[in-house]
Amino acid sequence: MTDSTRSRATDKRRRLTAAAARVLHEQGVERTTIADIAEAADVPAGNVYYYFKTKDDLVQAALGEHAANLTRLTDELDELPDPLDRLKALIDAWTARRDVAARYGCPTGTLAAELDKRANGGLDLEAAKVIRVLLAWVERQFRELDLPEPDGLALTLVAGYQGMSLLANALRDPGIMTREGARLTHWLDSLPASNP
Template sequence: MNLGNKGEKTRAEIISCAKQLFYQRGYEATSFSDIVDATGLYRGNIYHYFKTKDDILQAVIAQHLVEFRALLSEWDSRHADPKSSLLAFVDMITGRRQDLVEYGCPVGTLNAELGKDRRDLQLAARALFDLFRDWLRMRFLELGKADAADALALHLLGRAQGIAMIAHVYQDTALLQREIQQLDAWIGQL
């Protein structure tokens, strides 16, 4: 039997290139030829790994999930108390401020684009929100916010999305930093 080691590498390369392109240009705006050019592979070869462009997006979403899950468990191992964890979440925004200002939030912009006319794909992309939503809810639960944990999680997600969007629209990192400080303060006084 073939172990497919070589193939897995090519497959990962396709996903990696597509992930970046979908983020920076958007999903629909990225053509199959763009992926061909970015990977340096032949059209047919890519279709050997993915039957459709939609399938590539599904794989990209799955890859995002893997990476974000790794990030969350890293935070879990690094922070004992829930407030530090929440601050780590907010700190991620600061750390990625350059990309956020230039291309927006990868989770938010993807969901926004797909939500218009590809609701089937948006349901897959929503899993990225769910990942953070569930993780945040746990932290609020640990903070004793039993009956409002999910609402607080969604509130924080919304705050973060709003900040990322405005900062992206105005290409303004200072605005982002200022708003993030307010989020930090909000977490502190919980």
């Protein structure tokens, strides 16, 4: 295989993975076909099977894409010197995607809920891993702030995000993301200051 051929293959796989993450988020697992993902990736449907043998393989790849997006975001937020500012910037990132959340919900949260209802399990646990990565990152911020029960605080913040995403989607109201994001930011500001 030449470098050019390998590069084209890598590009197709990357496009399929990104398309899977987007289309599965927009349509859900059950309504999405491999042909839908191929079309969104601008890859012939027959070529998909060269990269992904089953639809579940594409779902797994989509979860990997969500994890990679989360890692990129948290790496960027880690550039901020203050953990409280990192948490506020996380909320800002969530609310910046309010229109997407109102239309489709949280990419990982909605996928996790849908996968949990499937008869053949396993992928729901993979979705949970992505959510655990977010929880661990948020907990680390609270730990750096030297606040008590950082795991509980992390759960409260991530649950707040999941709740506002769910309600914004159910009610098709992006304003919920804005209002609840402001409420979460106010909650962060109300927490006791960390010990020097």
